[in-house]
Amino acid sequence: MVVLGILALVPTVDAVNIALQNRELSNPDSQYVWFANFAALFSDKRFLNAIWVSLIWEILTVSATMIVAIPLAVLLFETVGPRARNALCVLFIVPVLLPRVSAAYVWKFAFHPLYGLAAYPLKLALGRPVDLLSDPHTAMASVAIVDVWQWGLLFSVIIAKLLETLPRQPLEAARLDYARTWEVHFFIAIPMLWAPLVSLVFVKMVESLRAFDLIYVMTRGGPGVATETLDMYAYSQGFIESGRISYASSMAVLMMIATSILFTVIWKWAR
């Protein structure tokens, strides 16, 4: 436990420490510049864009995941027998087990404008090749589809299993009162699962923050800065473009503070 604490604390303290300096990759010497990095961040348009992109990404993926997962779970629970359901549940966790890099490639290939499987029907319908990933209007949505493909299906499995564990009596009572199937679920089953559903939303919020690999492989933050989330921007500032580790680190510290406050509040509130 102590080991774990130290292992976790060292990077955190160090991140703050680096953020207060002007360290660069090419140059090991550095001085303390205190809050200059933070001040610079707030007049950096790309940083503000990255906050916006991250926010949209977070909201889009979390809500889309739940919107896909809950109805799908109800369908799994209602319309297929237990054996088929178990088989489908195994199948539906395949996407989330794939390494993100793999999932990203699978779909990048499917979205390929000329010979991609997902882009092919679009090409037939519109009569011209469509490159979903390099159009700023569709790039974010296309990457989000992959995220929901991974997490929405996993969550539908989890929710279907949770539905199985619910006591039968209230549901049957409602059915005897001529409630329709969707009414039974919407008014009785889902409210009964409220607590686990809130935890699932929470888990998804945390996981959505870790979509770096997906975005890195599929769009590299592009086209332009259309899918440049905070970690993408911090990475490119720290490594690709300028090697300004301190600047990137100050971004990371801000993210860390924002997410810890937000998640602690949500966690305590949800309990």
Added chain:
Amino acid sequence: MGPLTARSLPRLAGRAVIGVVALLVLVPVVWTLMSSFKHTVDIETTPPLLFFKPTLDNFLYVLERSSVRGALVNSIIVSTSSVLIGAALGLPCAYAVARYPTRHADDIQFFVLSLRFLPPIAVALPLMVIWLDVGLYDTRIALIVTYTLFTLSVTIWLAIPAFKQVPREIEEAAFVDGYGAYAIFFLIALPVAGKSLIGPIVFSFVLVWNEFLIALMLTTSDARTLPIVASELSQLGFDTPWGILNASVIVLSLPPLMFLGILSGFLNSSLKRKT
């Protein structure tokens, strides 16, 4: 007849939706698998080809590249050792939390969980600087130590419920027979909880095997893991070699998929336990 059709029509529609979703899972994956056996000519045709002459060229090319081989070795060494260290340190920890609950047990669980909140970039950047300063940047050791942080927290978090399930009576009986705390842990608790500990350990393996951002930032050449090398394959030359990419995707995805059965069983049992 009337009520039957009224009831079975929505059921059919629901099944159709599920079928479509199942296809959405299967088709891209199977398509990738198929394309990994295709010649480039067969990939770059429209409409997409369903029947083709299979070839092993893509896999041979991938597996013969020294960068991929090195990365494969790195991935295997790094993941297995960080998982083993994580299990060796994490299981006793989890057992202690499960058996000797203190006032802080909840806080400890929250803390372990909160390690997951940290934006990975916020962990990776300072670690990179630390490893650079220590002179271990781009080595397997650096990666193993870093990953142990993850495997440790995951193992502890997921193994606590497994240990809580071990019947206390058995341990008390062992205590009466004169066993010490360590003997009880190794000879009683570990074997009894044994099967339900596989899930957490396998899960931590998959997590580390799939990890990307930290490996990307902590390595440049020698210690690169498979996801990193795979992500760089798309920058080979002028045109994206999709056959080769698909083959590398398959190689990369096989280990986590091998554990599909174990992990889905683990998911089932942990959801059942919850309620």
